[in-house]
Structure formats: C-alpha cells, structure tokens
Amino acid sequence: MKKVTTTLLIFLTVQFFVYSQGNLRFGMKAGANFSTIIKTARHSELSRNSTTSSKMGLHGGLTFEFLFSERISIQVEALYSAKGGKLISSEQTSDGTETVEYLNYMSFPVLGKYYATPSLSIELGPEISILSSAKKENSGIEENILKQMSKHDFAVVGGLSYEFFNGLFIQGRYSLGTNKNSIAYYRHKNSVIQASIGYIF
Numbered sequence: 001m002k003k004v005t006t007t008l009l010i011f012l013t014v015q016f017f018v019y020s021q022g023n024l025r026f027g028m029k030a031g032a033n034f035s036t037i038i039k040t041a042r043h044s045e046l047s048r049n050s051t052t053s054s055k056m057g058l059h060g061g062l063t064f065e066f067l068f069s070e071r072i073s074i075q076v077e078a079l080y081s082a083k084g085g086k087l088i089s090s091e092q093t094s095d096g097t098e099t100v101e102y103l104n105y106m107s108f109p110v111l112g113k114y115y116a117t118p119s120l121s122i123e124l125g126p127e128i129s130i131l132s133s134a135k136k137e138n139s140g141i142e143e144n145i146l147k148q149m150s151k152h153d154f155a156v157v158g159g160l161s162y163e164f165f166n167g168l169f170i171q172g173r174y175s176l177g178t179n180k181n182s183i184a185y186y187r188h189k190n191s192v193i194q195a196s197i198g199y200i201f
Helices: 003-023
Strands: 025-043 050-053 057-069 072-089 097-113 120-138 140-146 152-163 170-177 186-200
Touching: 003 072, 025 050, 025 170, 057 097, 057 186, 072 186, 097 152, 120 170, 152 186
Parallel strands: 025 072
Antiparallel strands: 025 057, 025 186, 050 072, 057 072, 072 097, 097 120, 120 140, 120 152, 152 170, 170 186
C-alpha cells in the first residue's frame, strides 16, 4: 500500500510540475489490449496440465506530455486497462477445460520519450496499476476473485508512437508485470501487448 501511495504522489507531483511550466500537451487515447498470463508457480493438477492463451480487452484514458526539448519528453497517462488471460487444461476436468481470468485496472504509466524523428518516438518506463475488479469464468460460471489477488501491479513498459501532423497518433506497446498475482491454484504475471489510437492537442 505504501508503494501505491508513493507512486500516486509522484504522479500528482509530475502533473503539477507540468502544468506549472506550461510546456504541456494533453490528449486522449483508446485501443485494444492483447493480454496473457505468465505462470510463475504451480499449485494444482489443473495448473500442471495446462497452457495459457491470450484474451482481448480494451483500454482508454488521458495522456499528458511534458516537452523538455524537441527530442526529449515525459508522458504520464491515466488509463482504464483490461488485462487477464486464458488457462487451458490439457485434460478434461470437472471444472471444464478453459478458465478465463478478467482483471480490470486503473493504470498509470510514466514514460520517457525520445523522438527519433519529429513524428516517431520511442517510449520506455514504469507503470503502476491498481486492481479495480477481478473475476474468473469457467463453463459459463463466474467467480469473484478480487480478494485473492494482489491489489496492485508494477510493470515495465516499452513501445513506439507515431504522430501525424494533425495531432492524431498511433501507439504500440508491450507491458510486463513484475508482481506475482496469486489465486487458489497458480501464481502468474501479467503480459500485455497494447495497440492504441488517440489525439493530442
């Protein structure tokens, strides 16, 4: 909890600094998450005899960019982001063969940006996500697993962004979580490929 509070304070401090300096660009973005779960420990027969697969979700929110120079900036975002994945059993069990995990977060990436050209930039930095809801579904039956999960996720994010001359931009990113989320039968990390489109003023 202390880490979450500290990160949020950093987020608010960065925003205050950006507004006070005036070199601010503000925008909105949305797109698709292609997320999966990377198993890090196994606790049951289901996990030992299973593979993982990706699921598609959505993300969207606000983006703020502070320009230090023509080539260097910091981009801070506040996003709703749907993560999770599928766990597919190689054996028929009483629980069925596929379990889908839905994890919904509020995510706050803080990314350094380097403009290789006036339009193309490279992005890299940390992201903290706060879990807002969590459930798993198997054979049409849903179960709330929020209490069994880590309430926050720290990730490393990297990607590319291309901005057109009218303010429209597209982005592609990869995010790898560092926390081991835990539920009853396995531990895992979040892995997300993100494709976005947005507009910046």
